[in-house]
Amino acid sequence: MNSIGLHPERESIVIPSMSKIGPAAAAVGQYRILGDVELHPSAENIVKLLKYLFGAPTTVQDGASGRYKHTFDPSDVLKYGTFYKLPDMPGVTTNALQYTSVIVTEGSLEAALGDPVTLTFTCLGQKDAKVTAPTLGTIPTVRQFFSLDGKVYWDLAQTVEIANIDSISCSYAREIPDDFYSMNDVFLKGFIPGVATFDGEMDLLFTDWIAYEKFWGATGAPVASPTPVALDIDFKGETLGGTGDWEKYRLRIQAPKVLLKSIDDPVEARDKVMQTVAFEAYRGLIDSTEVLTRWTLYNKIATA
Numbered sequence: 001m002n003s004i005g006l007h008p009e010r011e012s013i014v015i016p017s018m019s020k021i022g023p024a025a026a027a028v029g030q031y032r033i034l035g036d037v038e039l040h041p042s043a044e045n046i047v048k049l050l051k052y053l054f055g056a057p058t059t060v061q062d063g064a065s066g067r068y069k070h071t072f073d074p075s076d077v078l079k080y081g082t083f084y085k086l087p088d089m090p091g092v093t094t095n096a097l098q099y100t101s102v103i104v105t106e107g108s109l110e111a112a113l114g115d116p117v118t119l120t121f122t123c124l125g126q127k128d129a130k131v132t133a134p135t136l137g138t139i140p141t142v143r144q145f146f147s148l149d150g151k152v153y154w155d156l157a158q159t160v161e162i163a164n165i166d167s168i169s170c171s172y173a174r175e176i177p178d179d180f181y182s183m184n185d186v187f188l189k190g191f192i193p194g195v196a197t198f199d200g201e202m203d204l205l206f207t208d209w210i211a212y213e214k215f216w217g218a219t220g221a222p223v224a225s226p227t228p229v230a231l232d233i234d235f236k237g238e239t240l241g242g243t244g245d246w247e248k249y250r251l252r253i254q255a256p257k258v259l260l261k262s263i264d265d266p267v268e269a270r271d272k273v274m275q276t277v278a279f280e281a282y283r284g285l286i287d288s289t290e291v292l293t294r295w296t297l298y299n300k301i302a303t304a
Helices: 047-054 210-216
Strands: 007-015 025-039 058-061 068-072 081-085 095-112 118-125 127-132 150-153 165-174 196-205 229-239 248-264 274-282 284-286 289-291 294-299
Touching: 025 127, 047 068, 047 081, 047 095, 047 118, 047 165, 047 294, 095 229, 150 165, 210 248, 210 274, 248 284
Parallel strands: none
Antiparallel strands: 007 025, 025 118, 058 068, 068 294, 081 095, 095 118, 095 127, 095 165, 150 229, 165 196, 196 274, 229 248, 248 274, 248 294, 284 289
């Protein structure tokens, strides 16, 4: 875990006044929990957070071996949980901050050449309280993913690898209008799911014309209606012990239909020429299921 930024915020209701000395009156307003949780992801330390972002996964087992595949497709059935923040400080270790009814509204992944992968979860919750510190659970020991664990492909069959990639970032976000309040209560009553988006960009060393051809939809110039491409981002870590897809601990991010929105390749002095390609996904089919994006984990955790 890199950082935990969850915190309460309270709005105020102010009665304005013509007087220069200030408002005539004020009262407390709506209350909510906001903030980010940032970590270096492994195949096991993000299971719950992905559940709070996408909803419950579909989980299957590799025979009776204790290896599991968790498939997260975006769902309108929200899952939310209780978070605890335990400050490791003298005098406060017996208590913890408890955040209730927390969901994740956005998950943003960053992977750059020579760096560990970073995943940031943006959260929204109902309220907080000081409670007795709970017993610390089992901390995953599986190694986190590094950029060198990752490969990116132009297709879901993983036949066309983007060999010259320098970095990639992507974000799945679901707007949650935080206006589900009642007139007689300052706390959130629930969550109303909004429209989901999945987008991002990647930096490529300009060694060939494939990115332009994908952007144009043709080999030599843009066409009016280019065929959408697919993106498959695949991180494989330590040995999981199986074969094929189950060989290693794994995080796989797929987008079946992607619109390439822009491509930029500035030339500066004698610097290497990099292409920055921005993309935005819309719904397509993966295994006969229509999804905006699909995130899949391979690990040894039986239940998300």
